[in-house]
Amino acid sequence: MAKKQYRYPAVNFIPKDPFYDTPIGKGMVWALRVGRYIVVFTEIIVIMSFASRFKLDRDLTDINSSIVQKTALIQSYGSTETQVRLIQTRSQKISDLLSQNAPLSQLNVLIGEVPTDVKLSRIGYQATEIQIGGVAQSSASFASFLQTLQHTPSFKGVIIDQLETGDKRDPGYVFAIRIELTDQPTSSTAPLPVAPSTTNTTDATLSTGK
Known part of the structure; x- marks a missing residue:
């Protein structure tokens, strides 16, 4: 003989507030649910930004070091440029003299x-x-x-x-x-x-x- 299935009654000790059945209440519930995902997503972005700062700081340090090296290299070419301009001036004078003669x-x-x-x-x-x-x-x-x-x-x-x-x-x-x-x-x-x-x-x- 089959046993009878008993259905236990559900007991809700916190009664449902009728406010959540109103449009404003439903909107607030939806905002709370979506807001949790927004907060989590924002925290992920903040963590990624904080982690990427170390790489950006390293890149900035490398760029500053490269600028210093290239500045020193350009300054070392200053005397060479002066000599080249002097040679060009003398060559022009020699060309003018040869054209006259x-x-x-x-x-x-x-x-x-x-x-x-x-x-x-x-x-x-x-x-x-x-x-x-x-x-x-x-x-x-x-x-x-x-x-x-x-x-x-x-x-x-x-x-x-x-x-x-x-x-x-x-x-x-x-x-x-x-x-x-x-x-x-x-x-x-x-x-x-x-x-x-x-x-x-x-x-x-x-x-x-x-």
Whole structure:
């Protein structure tokens, strides 16, 4: 025979306040329930912020240390920058000076055309001509040198002021030549000093044929 199931009555010693059945009461109950989660969530954020402060303090310390190191490095480059600016200023002055003495580049052209067996003993420079003197070891080398000068575009004409044979101590052909230059811009610098001319034994003018 089945046993009877007894249902025990529920006893509530705290009677329910009818206020919680009103809209305001229900709203307060809901606010209390949700408020607990909000408080817990806020506490979690505060704890995380407090923990992250240690990392932020460490990052700030590293940044300050890096700033100090880079500041010292930049200050060490101060003298280098001054030297670089000084070099740039001097280089600009040198460039300006070279541009004012552009005709002097024709001396480099002349020196590059001198054969190995022709020795120059003097070089003089003026605005319109170059005077050179020296010794050629043979007539062939002297003729080759003259022909090279005649075909150089920077030179307009070649004038032989002196040509004579040397002695036993210095065999060869002693010469003195004036080289007429092509038209160049006027330079404000003074011409180079010209060595005194020697006694002319042969005087001839060679045309470049330009």
